[in-house]
Structure formats: structure tokens, C-alpha cells
Amino acid sequence: MVNFQDTIQEHGEAIGLSLRHTSTAMDLAAELQSLASRSKHAGDMELNHLVAALKSEITNANRANIAIQKTLSKIEKAALEAVVVKSKLDRYALWQTPAGASVYRLKADRAEGDPMHYVCPVCYQNAKISILQGSQMKKDCMVCDKSSCTYRFEYSRSVDRA
Template sequence: MDFSQIEGLMGLASTALGMTGKAAETAQTIKGLLSSGKTPDNSEAARLISDLATQLTAANMTNVQLSEALRTVVRELRSHDDHERQLARYELFQTELGEMVYKLRDDMAEGQPIHFICPVCLNRDKQFIFIRGNGDIRACQAHPRDHHFAFRHTPRQTVARTRRGPSRI
């Protein structure tokens, strides 16, 4: 979550508060003008009412902006909470060769097969991307050329030369 959004919300709220206060002062001036016992100056009252309408419109527009900004922040917070809830289903797992990946926790499987997710995609893009394969070397489904993970050591095979060509020993 970007804290500049929250700072922006605070700025909008302060602006809306200032506009509302100014509109309240104008309304108070109109009330004083009408209740003074003297015959009110219609041009002054009309000007004050026009000012009040302008101030209330501006305050309303600021409140609309504030409301939209709050909806955006709430959506992002929900998305962050969903991500954290999903992440809680996984634990950091070290392969036999020391590679770090995320593994679905046994107690959180909820009928899903145990699987691994790419830590690069999770940390960089906040996406849960499966690691495919079940061999010694496995790859991220989204970036198979870039994100490889060694799960076990594969012994190197020796090739013996014979008259008929290479053969595996």
C-alpha cells in the first residue's frame, strides 16, 4: 500500500473540512442578515446565497473525490489482506540443494495437492505462480526460462565409448 494515497486522503479531508467551515460561516452571515430586524439588502443576501451555493458545490465535489479515493484505498487494503491470507497457506521451503521456494503447508491444503510457488514472482509481482514439474530441476510456469529451481542433485552419467558408439554405463 502506498502511503502517499493516505496522505492524499488526509489532504482531501482537510480541504473538505475547510470548505464546509467556510460554507457554515456564510450561512451564519445570511442568518444574521435576515434576523437582524432591519430590512435586508436583497443584493447582499443574493450575493451571500450565491457564495454559499458555490462553496457547497465545491465541498460536495471534494467529498466525491474523497469518497472515490477512500474506495480505492479500501479495495487495495482488501487485496492486500487477500494476498496475506493466501500467503499464510504457504511456508518457505528449502530444497535439498538449498534453493528457497514456497510450499503449500500440509495443514492448509484443503484438498489441493501439495505444490510449490515461485518466490521470485511472489516477491516481485505479488503473484502466486506455480513451479511446474517433478524432476530434479523445476521451472516457474510464468517464466520458465528465467526462474529455475534445483530440488535434488542429479548424478552426472558417464558415457563409455565403444565401437558401436556411445553407451551409458
């Protein structure tokens, strides 16, 4: 399994190194321009054009590296958020109520001081934790607000009328 944090860190270091190299290349281009201006080819338009083109390409490479670094930072943030969400979701296991409905139930060994509760399976599949509310007979998801997000926990008790 790929460890995204290690991968991101490795690529982040590579981008940092790349940025340092483009900075060094820009310094070398500036020295080359200075040397060219002092040489017997000081007025050589072709040489000046090549130095300017080199500086432009180095600047473009630097901009691209910065854009990659920003993208990598966004990916790193998303990966860290995914780890947090997965950790929260891992606290629950799919469970079938006595009435046959499937919901997610807090694992006793992962309660962390929380009381026993149940989570909407629709929200869970969307990486959200929505605690079901209601009575012992049925519980509803207050986030989904759909009639299909009502879950029976116990069968209805019929009353015999004689």
C-alpha cells in the same frame, strides 16, 4: 497494528456525516436566500452576493466530500484485496530443496485439499502464486519465463562409464 477495515469504516461514516451536513447547510443557505428576498434588504446586492458565495462554497465542499468518499472506496477495495492476497501467500513457507534452491512450499496444515506443490519465489515476492512445473530433478516457473526461474530439486545423477 492498524485495522484498515475499521479505520475505513470510521472515515466512511465521517464522510457520510459530512455529506449530510453540507446538504443541510445548502438547505439553510436556500432558506436564507428566501428570507433575504422577502426582507427589506431584498435588493441588497451585497447580501445576495454573500448568499451566492455561501452556496458556492457549500457545493465545493460537497464535491470534495464526494471525491474523498470515492477515494476511500478505492482504498477499501485495495485493502480487502491485500487481505485476500496475504491469506493466499500465508499458505506457503520458504523451503530449501535438497539441491539447495529456495522455493515456497505449501504448508501441510494449510493445504485445503490441494496436493503438495511449490511456488516460484520471484512471483511470491511480487504477491503472485505461480506453481512450479517440471520433474523431480528441476522445476520451472511458467510465469516468469526467465532462465533464473529454474529450480533444482535434486542433484544430477552422474552415470559411471567403465
